[in-house]
Amino acid sequence: MSITSFLHEAMKYHPHGDALIHEDRITTYEGLADHLSRFAAAISTLNLDFQKPMGILSLNSDKYIETMLTAAWLGGIINPINSRWAMHEIEYVLNECETEILFVDQNFTSIVNDLKSLCPNLKHVVYLGNDAHPEYLNYSEMIQHPYSVADAQVADDQLAAVCYTSGTTGKPKGVMLTHAHIKDNARIASGYLKNKEGYAIQVPPLFHIGGINWLFQVLQRHMPLVILKGFDVLEVYRTIEKYKITESFFVPTMLQMLINSPRSKDFDLSSVKRLVYGGSAINRQLIINAKDVFPNASFVQFYGMTEASPCVTVLDMDAHQHDQNLKPGGYPLSQCQVKIIDSEGKELPCNEVGEIIVRGSNVMLGYWKKPEESKKALKNGWLHTGDGGYLREDGFVVLADRIKDMIITGGENVYSTEVENVIMAVEGIDMCAVIGIPHEIWGESVHAVIIPKAGYAFSKDVLDAHCRKYLSAFKCPRSYEFVNELPLSGAGKILKNVLRSKYSQ
Template structure:
């Protein structure tokens, strides 16, 4: 298995079909593969050895799609950089992975002087934007023009495909090592569900392309030989315009993106009828948002993917026909390429319906963490990857995620899972988004604290929300304090940074103890 495999088939069978669309720029598979091969030839001409890392710091674009296949084509290893990181975090990941080449677009060219100074292992920096190439950088387009097409190295199977740094929501980022087998297994297993892509499908990339959620959809589309439509970054109106103009059939989003589209005041102005499937994941989705989305897009089939970077990333899928009743709150059943079990602290399987740690195995599970043998051994045990998520399996094999191990709140001796409280809050019409954390409390050890973003034009109070929650969950689980904010801190992958909420919490802006 290898990531470039689908390109060879596409250029052989449909060379003049559209491969990439970015703004007004469209390229066929013949053009796409020629550029990929020339970029691979250029990379080989730099000061690199097989297996060296090549990073990219860029917004979504057709050049990003070329990078993703040109690097393995050149027998090198991917290292997509989180675009939301500060320069010191970027430098850390480049140094930790000993990255040799960095591609950077117009949006991030200003950070190059800092990275050049902070990252002595960088042998070359390539400008891959549309503006004139800054002094001292190599021109992407000049490299493509000046180099002959290289033969595909067909880097494959257990060879390292990329180092993908975690979002850092629970600590300093770790480099996840994924092989070609890991990535292709996850992509094909997800496509084989029949609810993502398929022949004739067109994939819209609105999530950041550095993230494994989008990369899994990208890899599946590469294998199928279908077109990719890219917008630089997620912005609701730009997404609406891309759907209306280019008529993609499939899109992957995190729940925060889904919410911004569904609740946008201009959604009714655009023809969104081409959309057939939405794959959502990256973090849990509230039942309230899911219900609103299904009402807004009745013609679209929705699938939830539960997973993580370490699983390349798909572990389970909640298929469209299972979006009803209690299953709305689940992550779905094990994907076709994965197994799931629930283990207790001793490593023993627990009975159906019992909460424990969600563990998985399959050809999609990572090789380990880069340069972190102890942490690798801690999560890869007895053939299972220990996810750090708490959850249970029902009698039909649906996995329900109740919380992260580190996010569980212990208040008055009782365990409270923040996801359950967030789900209750989401049912209130004034709540647009929420995050529930545990904060120190003299009487209770920890108290349940909700950080809430109100929907535009609505009002409510802390007392009203607490009373509302008690109608849906046990009283001890309801928030004792509520804080109202304009926005929640997000990672580049669209995950709520609860660690930041805990670290920066200085007391609620409007709170009431119950």
């Protein structure tokens, strides 16, 4: 069944229930079905090739979600475009996908004419703003189409989305995910939340697989979803308080900002019962501190990647009760098999760090129009993640570090997340990223980039003394840098490659 199957189920049992809420605009399941069928009818008159991904360039909104679902309704393919990309990156993706139709909101109309001149296949632009735009097709008019079309209800194994990676190690790669990939991974993941009551909030961007997965975790449980256009600390607080939000999903940097804000005590956040986090490595202290800001929340952690739809492991609410589990990783989902291998592909025993590889029904078809890269990533049926980690005897997968983020100093391996966990335990540290920088003798030295909280200042001697208590000498930072902000990806991950580039010469 298609990813739209949740809607047909909801129409049977509660068609008048709230599905989407954005800027106080409420769309019921009945209204959502009507919008999709009419939007689809209008799009079907445009003579498009539905095997070419449809681009969407927009901030989060109810219309963004309707566009994604309408593409599925038609049996088409959606390409959610990173809204933080530069023009040349957007151009590259649109041309690689031979995109014929692009959906944009008011934040991106200024670049449409340039894109049309750079992308020869682009025939149509649909405007998703609240008003009408004289130069483009308009969503508001298209959902008033005089007739509707039925849901194509395509097979599970049909391609549903091409989700591009960030391109931090080269050109972006389009991950090909089917309806089953998206639907089943979200269904299995949401089972760990053990609830269908209350309201959920959509904060992570919908161009990112984590945001998409969370969207379908909520939709498949028929919960009302309150959508924020982006991440803003105070707006998140206000929305939780206003709608008595019971479920949320944040990447660690978002959670860090929410916890560190002095305004957290000004809002009633007690309604949050289940807080999901994931998307990048998290430090132990952050989980502990989160319980002070969200006092009634139980926590669930997912580890994964776009190529795995994305969830691979879960640290559920019960596992969070055991102190030894408060680290990045978890137990493999039922649809996943995980192994740890060395650089030669040999499987490693428990407690030895190597590369995490994954096999299961959640693993991508491959990369769009990149057969060689697909072959490299999918060796012998196993997805090679590029993440370092190890298996405990009880089957728990512990994420050590991205392999490219591992620091090799004097022949010793240093995992940046381990050092970051130690530094983040210091009172007054807001955020921290640890990287390796060139060193003429050791190859690399350990360097910590730190954002202090307001009113705090740190000396190298104080930080050195703290680190030496908990780390071997070769793991301790040799240098510190204090900054006001860290570079973040559109999905909220710290861009360590940007930090390293400063020292690459």
